[in-house]
Amino acid sequence: GAVVSQHPSWVICKSGTSVKIECRSLDFQATTMFWYRQFPKQSLMLMATSNEGSKATYEQGVEKDKFLINHASLTLSTLTVTSAHPEDSSFYICSARVPGLAGTRETQYFGPGTRLLVL
Amino acid sequence: GNSVTQMEGPVTLSEEAFLTINCTYTATGYPSLFWYVQYPGEGLQLLLKATKADDKGSNKGFEATYRKETTSFHLEKGSVQVSDSAVYFCALSGGYNKLIFGAGTRLAVHP
Numbered sequence: 001g002a003v004v005s006q007h008p009s010w011v012i013c014k015s016g017t018s019v020k021i022e023c024r025s026l027d028f029q030a031t032t033m034f035w036y037r038q039f040p041k042q043s044l045m046l047m048a049t050s051n052e053g054s055k056a057t058y059e060q061g062v063e064k065d066k067f068l069i070n071h072a073s074l075t076l077s078t079l080t081v082t083s084a085h086p087e088d089s090s091f092y093i094c095s096a097r098v099p100g101l102a103g104t105r106e107t108q109y110f111g112p113g114t115r116l117l118v119l
Numbered sequence: 120g121n122s123v124t125q126m127e128g129p130v131t132l133s134e135e136a137f138l139t140i141n142c143t144y145t146a147t148g149y150p151s152l153f154w155y156v157q158y159p160g161e162g163l164q165l166l167l168k169a170t171k172a173d174d175k176g177s178n179k180g181f182e183a184t185y186r187k188e189t190t191s192f193h194l195e196k197g198s199v200q201v202s203d204s205a206v207y208f209c210a211l212s213g214g215y216n217k218l219i220f221g222a223g224t225r226l227a228v229h230p
Contacts, residue, residue, distance in 0.1 A: 006162070032216065043208065043220045044163070093162050097216060107153070108218055110163040 002098050003027055006111035013084055014119055021079045021114045023094030029074035030096035034108060035067075038091040050077040084118040091115050121146045121213045125221035128206075132199055132228050140194040140224045142183075142209035150211040152176075152185050152192040153218070157206045166194075166207070199228045 003026040013019050023033055031052045036044040048069050049057040056069035066088075068080040077096075081088050092115075095108040126141040144152065151170045155163040167176030172187035181196045192209060209221040 004162075034217070041223075041225075043222045046217060049217070095163075095218075107151075107165060107168060108216075109165065110155070113160075113162040115160075 002109040004030075004094065004096050004109050004111040006092075006094055006114050008114060009112060010115040010117075012117045012119065015085050016083055019081045019084055019116060021081075021092055021094075021116075023077045023079070023096070023111055025075045025096045025109075028096075028098050030077075030098070031074060033071060033077040033094055033096045035069060035077075035079050036093045036095065038093060038113075040091075044093060047079075052077075081116065084116070086118045089116055089118045121150065121211060121219050123209050123211055123219055123221035125207075125209050125224050128223075128225040130224060130226045132226070134201055134228055134230050135198045136228075138194070138196040138199045138203075138226070140207055140209075140226070142192045142194065142221060144190050144192065144209075144211050146190075146211055146213070149187075150213065152183070153210045153212070154181070154183055154192070154194050155208045155210060155220075157208065157223070159205070163208065199226070201228045201230055204228045 005024045007022045033050040035047045038044050047062045050069045050071040052071045071077040091113050093113040095110045122145045124143050153168045154166040156166045157163050167178040169176040169185035175184045183192050183194045206223045206225050208223045210218045213219045
């Protein structure tokens with residue numbers, strides 16, 4: 001249980017284009033999902049908290065208009081990198097909490113990540 | 120504010136050696152503590168967790184004990200395998216259920 005998937009697993013795009021990354025909870029409903037960014041050999045940096053049916057909460061320094069987050073259903077959150085540039089190249093990882101399960105309130109389950117390369 | 124400090128890697132061990140990866144934290148309140156593992160090219164997998172002081176989390180031969188008095192959550196394994204080679208992240212749950220990660224420690228196990 002508690003499986004989170006991401007699609008695509010990797011993407012290459014041209015500078016100036018937009019890229020959408022999907023994060024799905026496969027066997028549970030997730031009211032809250034999280035989006036992280038990871039640079040090579042570094043830790044994860046929380047970008048935003050995605051809440052179903054409401055606006056995402058962005059961390060300080062993360063551009064809302066650059067990284068659009070939509071959490072339209074209880075099993076899907078999307079991250080759109082708009083007008084991508086080479087410096088946006090990174091590994092993007094989502095996670096989700098499993099609500100209502102005893103002892104797991106604070107546990108996050110992670111997707112396999114999406115590697116983005118902007119040329 | 121909340122923070123997590125891990126020992127710097129890489130840690131290089133021979134198969135069947137004993138492993139310790141140190142993790143200390145600073146936090147207000149009583150956070151839950153986690154160890155996640157990341158294999159090359161993959162996302163993070165929850166390895167183990169502890170939700171209160173003196174709790175011991177364990178999984179796949181790995182153990183960590185929540186030590187409030189030393190604010191530590193060191194990861195240990197008695198006999199590592201080549202397949203344990205990965206990056207290990209210590210984390211705590213901050214406010215609003217956010218996870219705060221340490222910098223990660225790369226483990227390389229050689230036959």
